[in-house]
Amino acid sequence: MAGSSTLRIKGGKVYDPANGVNGEVRDVCVRDGKVVADVEGGRTIDAQGCVVFPGGVDVHTHVAGAALNFARAMIPEDHRRNLPFVRTQSSRGGIGGATPTTYVTGYLYAGLGYTTVNEAAVPILSARHTHEELRDTPIVDKACCVLMANNEILLDLIEKGELERARHVTAWNIWAAKAYGVKAVNPGGVAAWKWGKDAKGLFEPVPGFSSVTPAQIIQALAGIVDELGLPHPLHLHCNNLGAPGNFTTTLETMKVLEGSRAHLAHLQYHAYGGGDWGTMRSESVKVAEEFNSRKNLTTDAGAVLFGNTVTITADGPWQHLLYKLTGRKWGNIDVENETGCGVVPYVYKEKNLVNAVQWATGLELLLLINDPWRVYLTTDHPNGAAFWRYPEIIELLMSADARKEQLKALAPKALKRVVLPELDREYTLSEIAVITSAGPARALGLPHKGHLGVGADADVAVFNESKDVRRMFAYPRYVLKGGEVVIEEGEVRRSVEGKGLLVRPAYDEKVEGFIRPLFQQYYTMSFDNYPVEMERIEHPEVRPCQQPS
Numbered sequence: 001m002a003g004s005s006t007l008r009i010k011g012g013k014v015y016d017p018a019n020g021v022n023g024e025v026r027d028v029c030v031r032d033g034k035v036v037a038d039v040e041g042g043r044t045i046d047a048q049g050c051v052v053f054p055g056g057v058d059v060h061t062h063v064a065g066a067a068l069n070f071a072r073a074m075i076p077e078d079h080r081r082n083l084p085f086v087r088t089q090s091s092r093g094g095i096g097g098a099t100p101t102t103y104v105t106g107y108l109y110a111g112l113g114y115t116t117v118n119e120a121a122v123p124i125l126s127a128r129h130t131h132e133e134l135r136d137t138p139i140v141d142k143a144c145c146v147l148m149a150n151n152e153i154l155l156d157l158i159e160k161g162e163l164e165r166a167r168h169v170t171a172w173n174i175w176a177a178k179a180y181g182v183k184a185v186n187p188g189g190v191a192a193w194k195w196g197k198d199a200k201g202l203f204e205p206v207p208g209f210s211s212v213t214p215a216q217i218i219q220a221l222a223g224i225v226d227e228l229g230l231p232h233p234l235h236l237h238c239n240n241l242g243a244p245g246n247f248t249t250t251l252e253t254m255k256v257l258e259g260s261r262a263h264l265a266h267l268q269y270h271a272y273g274g275g276d277w278g279t280m281r282s283e284s285v286k287v288a289e290e291f292n293s294r295k296n297l298t299t300d301a302g303a304v305l306f307g308n309t310v311t312i313t314a315d316g317p318w319q320h321l322l323y324k325l326t327g328r329k330w331g332n333i334d335v336e337n338e339t340g341c342g343v344v345p346y347v348y349k350e351k352n353l354v355n356a357v358q359w360a361t362g363l364e365l366l367l368l369i370n371d372p373w374r375v376y377l378t379t380d381h382p383n384g385a386a387f388w389r390y391p392e393i394i395e396l397l398m399s400a401d402a403r404k405e406q407l408k409a410l411a412p413k414a415l416k417r418v419v420l421p422e423l424d425r426e427y428t429l430s431e432i433a434v435i436t437s438a439g440p441a442r443a444l445g446l447p448h449k450g451h452l453g454v455g456a457d458a459d460v461a462v463f464n465e466s467k468d469v470r471r472m473f474a475y476p477r478y479v480l481k482g483g484e485v486v487i488e489e490g491e492v493r494r495s496v497e498g499k500g501l502l503v504r505p506a507y508d509e510k511v512e513g514f515i516r517p518l519f520q521q522y523y524t525m526s527f528d529n530y531p532v533e534m535e536r537i538e539h540p541e542v543r544p545c546q547q548p549s
């Protein structure tokens, strides 16, 4: 929530790429939670020798809901890994590791200078639980995307070509879930997984349906999201995630999306060549080349770091395969009529060829996509690594030497399957501000986030400038959220409440008369218990939809 403090951040090097400010020494002034042109009185923060960024915005993360709790339960051995949070006057307790609990998630994000997060996958059936956890995730503002690409009611409508009704059903579901955007995960594949199958061919009918194809689902949903005027385009997890040779599906998907906006999630997991696990290689060059030419698209990296984590995705069939490959624990959740979910704990190892290719591919995409405004820093938390390891990726992007050092640890065979050793691009601080804040804020359609111009939310991160960028970005000196100093000298000084960001797209109210009987017939819960009540959203901010004229 907006604070009431008056404050001046004095003499820092400001990186505000949305406003063309590139390392100029200037003051940032704050009043009533917003950036203002000037202030008199109030607190002054001495930021000499510091770098000032707009607060970070995570466009794709998994931090709340049933799947997270399932994962937390599956990896008790991991909970104390980074920092068991001890309750203090200003913070509450919790567990850490790859899937921190709600309070710790908020503290850890703020502790990196992040102030807004997008929970990328919410089934409507468990949206209430997700919102309860988001409400208990302090400091950061929160949006979420509702899973729609395997919703049986919607797929039936797309199959019949009833796209107008499909639009009303989608809009109704967005509001029922109190969501901000629409997520598509393995379109058709998770529905097919209910029968132990997958949807691998973009232009082949989804198993269990007579004619609808993944391509039709993608086109219909991307078109619907645009027609509804949602601030954030369709958020798409492409078919064939993780599979060797899947880059062809990704290139085809980009073509299918022509004429619509879309955000391609965790592109790293969709940029592999080769015919099987033994020959898997990076195809980041081809994927980046195609992506560079398609200005209707944005993406996030889904980068991988070596070490322990846990993978969580609605992509049930993929998770089953991962379990078969690794022999690790496997969890599966079926969400009736809507989606599914799989959980597999995982360790990315430097000497493992597949893992080495994955690690390199994420960095390659970040280095080969030439417009930082269209590619954002993520690890698909916790899938590629926990979000609190972002500073390690920033270091690898800013230093070709740091990359070379890490490349030495890989098996020589792996080096033949990647192009990372040939890439000498190094990110500038301004570009880091774009991929961690300004770009994702723009992609999410949040004009008051990701910049430090007058009127912006006063979400600000102040870092000690240092050659050791990993340390610099891991321990901001100050973080402001809504104008309040929440982190100071690496500690939580004040825990404020964040806002819940959502949209209310227009729909014909009569669509309830269509959905209700389907509920009575197919769902185990009754229709009236389904929509999430507005009271559950903490400090709701309903963002405008802009329908095309």
Ligand SMILES: [Zn+2]
Pocket (backbone or CB within 6 Å): 060, 061, 062, 120, 121, 265, 266, 313, 380, 383
């Ligand atoms: Zn994800």
